[in-house]
Amino acid sequence: MLSENDLVDLRNEINNIDKKIVKLLAQRKKLVCKIAQSKIQNNQPIRDIDREKNLLSNLTNLGKKKNLNPDYITCLFELIIKESIRTQKKLLEKSKVNKKTNKTIASFLGPKGTYSHIALSQYEKQSLKKFVEKECVNFEEVIESVEKNESNYAILPIENSFSGPINEIFNILKEIKLFIIGEIYVHIDHCLLALEQVEFNIIKRIYSHPQPFKQCSNFINQFPHWKSTYTNSTADAIKKIIKYQKITNVALGSEIGNKIYGLKILRKNISNTINNITKFVVLSKKPIKIDSNKQVKTTIIFSVKNPSKEIYEIISTLKQKKIIVKILIFNNITKNQQEKIFYLDIEKNLSSNTIQNILNKIQKISQFKKILGCYPIENKKLF
Numbered sequence: 001m002l003s004e005n006d007l008v009d010l011r012n013e014i015n016n017i018d019k020k021i022v023k024l025l026a027q028r029k030k031l032v033c034k035i036a037q038s039k040i041q042n043n044q045p046i047r048d049i050d051r052e053k054n055l056l057s058n059l060t061n062l063g064k065k066k067n068l069n070p071d072y073i074t075c076l077f078e079l080i081i082k083e084s085i086r087t088q089k090k091l092l093e094k095s096k097v098n099k100k101t102n103k104t105i106a107s108f109l110g111p112k113g114t115y116s117h118i119a120l121s122q123y124e125k126q127s128l129k130k131f132v133e134k135e136c137v138n139f140e141e142v143i144e145s146v147e148k149n150e151s152n153y154a155i156l157p158i159e160n161s162f163s164g165p166i167n168e169i170f171n172i173l174k175e176i177k178l179f180i181i182g183e184i185y186v187h188i189d190h191c192l193l194a195l196e197q198v199e200f201n202i203i204k205r206i207y208s209h210p211q212p213f214k215q216c217s218n219f220i221n222q223f224p225h226w227k228s229t230y231t232n233s234t235a236d237a238i239k240k241i242i243k244y245q246k247i248t249n250v251a252l253g254s255e256i257g258n259k260i261y262g263l264k265i266l267r268k269n270i271s272n273t274i275n276n277i278t279k280f281v282v283l284s285k286k287p288i289k290i291d292s293n294k295q296v297k298t299t300i301i302f303s304v305k306n307p308s309k310e311i312y313e314i315i316s317t318l319k320q321k322k323i324i325v326k327i328l329i330f331n332n333i334t335k336n337q338q339e340k341i342f343y344l345d346i347e348k349n350l351s352s353n354t355i356q357n358i359l360n361k362i363q364k365i366s367q368f369k370k371i372l373g374c375y376p377i378e379n380k381k382l383f
Contacts, residue, residue, distance in 0.1 A: 025080070029087060036088035037148060040095050046088045052081055095149050103132045106153040106282075107145035110135025113235035113257030116142075119184045119280040120155050126184065126378070137232050139168060143176055146285060154178065154283040160188070161277040163214040165328045170341060173301060173372060180299055180373030182282035190216050190276070192267040193238060193258050194250045200266055205229060207237035208252035216252060219270040238263060283373075290349060290374055298350045298374045300359070302366040303339045310365050311342065314358055323348050339367065350374035 039046060056074055063073035106123075108116040112135065124131055134151050136142045145151040158169045190212050194203075205227045206220065213220065213228055220226065231237040237251035238261045250266065258265055290296050304311065318325045326345035348355050350371065362369050 032084045032087050036091045040092055105134050105151040106131040107134040107136050107142045107151040108155040109142055109233050111235045113260040114233045115186055115254055116155050118256055119186050123184050123282055146178060155280055157278050157280050159279045162273045178283040179287040180281045181284045181288045181375050183378050184280040185378060186278050188276040188278050189255055189269060190252055190271050191255050191265050192250055193253050193263040194266050196264050198247045202248055203250050204248040206250050207231050207240050209233050212252040215276060216270050218272045287373060295377045296349050296374055297345050297347045297377050298355050299372040300344045301372055302362050302369040303341050304366050305339055314361050
């Protein structure tokens with residue numbers, strides 16, 4: 001006879017299995033979305049009745065072998081298939097709407113008022129285009145929006161003149177199949193923002209995205225009693241100030257964000273450096289065609305376990321040819337292995353013999369290599 005403790009243990013095992021089932025269903029949905037995108041691009045029908053019948057037949061046979069009732073398996077997987085069809089149809093409808101409206105959509109880390117939003121506004125002026133803005137809650141969603149054909153472009157920050165490369169973004173760039181097609185440099189003017197009735201001497205908590213905390217550390221360290229709280233974005237921090245209505249709360253954000261949401265500026269220009277600039281990139285599913293008369297750069301990312309002299313010979317070759325190259329190097333630890341990630345901005349066309357020779361050399365020594373894009377250089381050289 002089972003004791004009460006035995007019953008608790010068994011229920012805990014069931015709970016763990018149920019959690020695994022939910023995680024597997026989430027993985028299945030991701031694959032379904034990828035399949036839907038392929039069907040949409042190739043004008044294939046959403047449903048494949050023969051496949052559904054074969055799937056159910058195979059699963060019920062497997063169920064019998066595992067002593068599971070065929071009706072139970074059929075009912076369960078008919079529900080799963082129904083959800084898959086619904087998901088695919090939803091993506092198809094979104095794709096049709098985008099085609100009908102013929103609008104260009106750009107995704108960014110929202111809401112409005114973030115520095116990503118400012119970068120998008122600058123890119124509109126720079127490219128002489130008008131975009132439909134799509135707000136996203138994190139960087140992964142910004143990328144997925146383009147991968148799922150919900151947006152045409154993604155705007156991502158990759159480097160700050162003070163805090164350096166944004167490692168989270170470089171890890172994303174390693175995995176995705178999008179291409180860099182443009183760059184934007186944004187002057188960062190961090191402000192301390194609050195409700196109208198807030199006074200400086202009563203502040204207890206400060207909200208913002210992790211990057212502004214790094215970039216304003218000298219100022220914030222003067223107030224060790226402040227409790228720092230991370231948010232998805234600077235505009236999200238501003239929204240929390242408005243939502244909670246606490247006069248002891250403040251946010252780090254942009255002056256434009258402040259104008260949108262109507263807060264009071266307690267301090268301006270509180271970055272560690274006066275010339276605080278963030279570089280953003282614009283990504284798309286397809287690379288752009290390059291005008292031979294334009295100044296362009298090629299961006300490459302690759303990794304090696306142990307940087308060898310060959311890498312530094314590659315960099316030396318570029319400098320000897322008087323080719324401007326920007327190099328970012330940082331450590332990345334995955335699966336108990338440490339690797340160095342090299343990110344190169346080379347002011348030379350991808351089609352040039354110089355770049356092709358460099359790529360051949362990198363191929364021989366790297367564990368991973370990817371051409372992120374060849375695109376026009378922004379006129380402003382800010383850092």
